[in-house]
Amino acid sequence: MKILVIEDEAALRESIEAYLKEEGSICETASDHTTAMAKVELYRYDCILLDIGLPNGSGLDILRHLKSRQYADGVLIISAKDSLDDRLTGLDLGADDYLTKPFHLSELRARVTAIVRRKAFNGSSFLNIGSLNIDLSAKEVKIKGRVIKLTPKEYALLLYFIANKSKVVSKNAIAEHLWGDSVDIADNFDFIYSHVKNLRKKIVEAGGNDPIQAAYGMGYKFTEA
Numbered sequence: 625m626k627i628l629v630i631e632d633e634a635a636l637r638e639s640i641e642a643y644l645k646e647e648g649s650i651c652e653t654a655s656d657h658t659t660a661m662a663k664v665e666l667y668r669y670d671c672i673l674l675d676i677g678l679p680n681g682s683g684l685d686i687l688r689h690l691k692s693r694q695y696a697d698g699v700l701i702i703s704a705k706d707s708l709d710d711r712l713t714g715l716d717l718g719a720d721d722y723l724t725k726p727f728h729l730s731e732l733r734a735r736v737t738a739i740v741r742r743k744a745f746n747g748s749s750f751l752n753i754g755s756l757n758i759d760l761s762a763k764e765v766k767i768k769g770r771v772i773k774l775t776p777k778e779y780a781l782l783l784y785f786i787a788n789k790s791k792v793v794s795k796n797a798i799a800e801h802l803w804g805d806s807v808d809i810a811d812n813f814d815f816i817y818s819h820v821k822n823l824r825k826k827i828v829e830a831g832g833n834d835p836i837q838a839a840y841g842m843g844y845k846f847t848e849a
Contacts, residue, residue, distance in 0.1 A: 625644075625648075625649040625650070625670040625671065625736065625737075625740055625780075626649070626650040626651075626652075626668075626669050626670050626800075626801050626802075626804065627644055627649050627650065627651050627652070627669060627670060627671050627672070627673065627736065628651075628652050628653070628654065628660075628663060628664070628667075628669045628671075628672045628673070628697075629641055629644075629651060629652070629653045629654070629673045630653075630654045630660040630672060630673065630674050630675055630678065630683060630686065631653070631655070631673065631675045631702065632655050632656060632675060632677070632678050632679055633675075634655070636725075637653055637655060639729065640673065640729065640732065641653055643729045643732075643733070644733065644736075647733055648763075648776050648780075650780075650801070650802065650803065650804045651804075652667075652669075652804050652805060655679070656678055656679040656680050656681075657678045657679060657680040657681030657682070657683075657685070657686070658680050658681075660678065660683075660686055661681075661686060661689065663805070664686060664689065664690060664695070664697070665689075666805070667800055667805060668695065668696070668697060668800075668801075669697045669698075670697070670698060670740045670743075670744070671697065671698040671699070671700060671720075671736045671739050671740055672690075672697050672698065672699050672700070673700050673702050673732070673736070674686060674687060674699055674700065674701050674702065674719070675701075675702055675703060676701060676703045676705060676710075676714070677703070677704075677705075683701070683703075684713070684714065684717060687699055687701075687714070687717050687718060687719060688717060690718070691717065691718040696743065698720045698736075698739040698740060698742075698743050699718065699719045699720050699721075700719065700720060700721045700722070700723060700732075700735055700736060700739060701714040701719045701721070701722045701723065702723050702725060702727070702732070703722070703723075703724060703725060704724070704725045705724075706724040711724075720739045720742075720743070721735050721738075721739060723735060737760075741760060744783075744787040745760065745786075745787070748760075749761050751786060753786055753789070753835075753848065754832065754833065754835060754848035755767050755768065755831065755832040755833065756782075756827070756832060756835070758782075758783075758786075760783075763779060765779065765782065767827065767830040767831050767832045768830070768831050768832075770830050770831070772826050772827065772830050773826075774823070774826065775822075777802055777819055778819060778822060778823045778826070780801075780802055781798065781802060781819055781820070781823055782823060784798065784801050784802070785835075785836065785844070785846035786846060788846065789846050789847070790845065790846070790847065791845065792839045792842050792843050792844070792845045793843050793844060793845070793846075794842060794843040795813040795816045795817075795843050795844075796813065797843070798813075798816050798843070798844070799813050799815075799816055802819075820836060820844060823836070824836050833848070835847050835848060
C-alpha cells in the first residue's frame with residue numbers, strides 16, 4: 625500500500641511511518657497544510673491519514689480539495705476531536721473513516737487495510753483472478769494450489785496491476801506507487817522492467833498464463849492470468 629501521513633505532531637507522525645513501513649507499506653509524510661496540498665496534487669495514494677488541525681490550514685480543506693478533484697484516494701481522518709459533530713463533518717465531506725486519538729497502531733493499520741480493500745478490491749480479502757488466488761490478509765499468492773514466492777515489491781506490483789486491471793499503467797505511475805516520491809530523482813525506469821519481468825516469469829513457471837501485456841511506449845496492462 626502507498627500511504628500519505630498528514631500529521632503535524634512529529635512523534636506520532638514518525639511512529640505511524642515506522643510502523644506502516646515495517647508492515648511493508650510505502651509511506652510518505654507531510655507535517656503542514658502547504659506540503660500536504662502539494663503532495664495530494666502531485667501523487668495518488670491508496671490511503672491518506674489526515675489530521676484536521678494543521679499548521680497553515682485545516683485538514684478538512686485538503687479533504688474538500690480531494691473530493692472537488694474527484695481523486696479516488698482513501699481518506700482516514702485521525703483527530704483528537706471526538707465530538708459527534710466533528711466525526712459527522714468529516715464523514716459527510718467524504719472521508720472513508722474517522723479514528724480518534726489516541727489509538728493503537730494496530731487498529732490504525734486494520735482500518736487502513738479495510739479502506740484499501742473496500743476501494744480497490746470490493747471489500748474482499750480473497751481475490752480470484754484467472755488462475756491466481758490471493759489471500760490479502762496472509763499476503764499469499766497461489767496458482768493451482770501452489771504458493772508463489774514473491775518479493776514485497778513483486779507482491780505490491782501484482783496488487784497494483786490487479787487494482788488497475790485492463791488499464792494501461794505507465795512506468796512512471798508504477799514507480800511512484802512502489803517507491804514513492806523519491807523516485808523523481810531516478811534517471812530512468814529500467815528497474816520497472818526487471819520487476820515486471822520477474823513477476824511474469826514466476827506466474828508462468830507456476831503454471832499460470834502471462835497476465836501482463838506491454839503497451840509499447842506507454843507502459844503495461846494486466847489481463848486475466
